[in-house]
Amino acid sequence: MELHITPTAEQVLTDLADYFVAQAGRAIAARGRFVVALSGGNSPRKLYKLLASPAYREKVAWPQVFFFFGDERNVPATDAESNYRMANEALLEPLGIAAAQVFAVHTTLPPAAAAAAYTRTIQGFFGAEEACFDLALLGLGDNSHTASLFPHTPVLHDASVGAREVLLADKNVFRITLTAPLLNQARAVAFLVYGEDKAAAVRHVLHDARDVDEFPAQLIAPTGETHWFLDQAAASLLPKH
Numbered sequence: 603m604e605l606h607i608t609p610t611a612e613q614v615l616t617d618l619a620d621y622f623v624a625q626a627g628r629a630i631a632a633r634g635r636f637v638v639a640l641s642g643g644n645s646p647r648k649l650y651k652l653l654a655s656p657a658y659r660e661k662v663a664w665p666q667v668f669f670f671f672g673d674e675r676n677v678p679a680t681d682a683e684s685n686y687r688m689a690n691e692a693l694l695e696p697l698g699i700a701a702a703q704v705f706a707v708h709t710t711l712p713p714a715a716a717a718a719a720y721t722r723t724i725q726g727f728f729g730a731e732e733a734c735f736d737l738a739l740l741g742l743g744d745n746s747h748t749a750s751l752f753p754h755t756p757v758l759h760d761a762s763v764g765a766r767e768v769l770l771a772d773k774n775v776f777r778i779t780l781t782a783p784l785l786n787q788a789r790a791v792a793f794l795v796y797g798e799d800k801a802a803a804v805r806h807v808l809h810d811a812r813d814v815d816e817f818p819a820q821l822i823a824p825t826g827e828t829h830w831f832l833d834q835a836a837a838s839l840l841p842k843h
């Protein structure tokens with residue numbers, strides 16, 4: 603695991619954008635494509651806008667990039683809460699990404715059916731090969747969740763390699779999430795976490811004793827590389843090394 607700690611959030615975004623470009627170049631050179639699972643929420647919006655900006659857009663062979671989603675809210679694709687909508691507005695549409703390169707969750711289906719359909723979509727894409735994202739981008743909630751692997755939810759102990767529905771009982775809403783075993787098949791995982799409000803969660807996940815029900819992001823231990831892109835505020839409770 604590699605920590606990339608920089609003074610400001612802007613520098614974290616640039617670091618991660620550079621890493622994304624490098625990973626894309628390596629994957630496309632090796633296998634002719636770069637398969638990425640996008641994270642949702644607010645943090646990655648700035649990253650996506652940076653990748654679509656003149657400073658970065660020419661650095662990636664976008665027609666060879668294929669986009670999946672690490673998780674999705676159970677809302678229409680036009681909803682302000684939709685991770686697809688956020689990524690489409692910040693990255694996919696500005697880059698002119700073809701629909702055939704984007705695999706979104708069908709949230710028009712009931713949650714369990716949407717998760718099963720997404721599992722089939724992923725299996726169909728990878729075919730006989732093991733489902734393996736070249737890069738899974740992940741965020742971290744202040745309660746130590748990642749994707750939609752929330753504390754004390756059954757999905758944390760789901761050994762399946764696919765997508766699952768998750769009921770957030772406190773809000774009585776569903777999410778669809780990739781399972782930890784699928785995320786852990788990735789060649790690389792990159793967490794993007796910035797802001798002081800995440801400092802406690804970063805310490806829980808990276809430093810405290812293992813307790814995946816309390817700190818679900820501890821489940822993420824891919825066979826490939828794990829990178830944490832943090833600003834100093836988010837890393838502020840880590841032991842000084």
Ligand code: 6PG
Pocket residue numbers: 641642643644645646672673674675685740741742743744747748749750
């Ligand atoms: C989501 C995300 C989720 C997110 C964290 C952090 O759908 O919300 O996938 O796992 O990464 O909740 O969210 P923020 O970046 O908005 O703090």
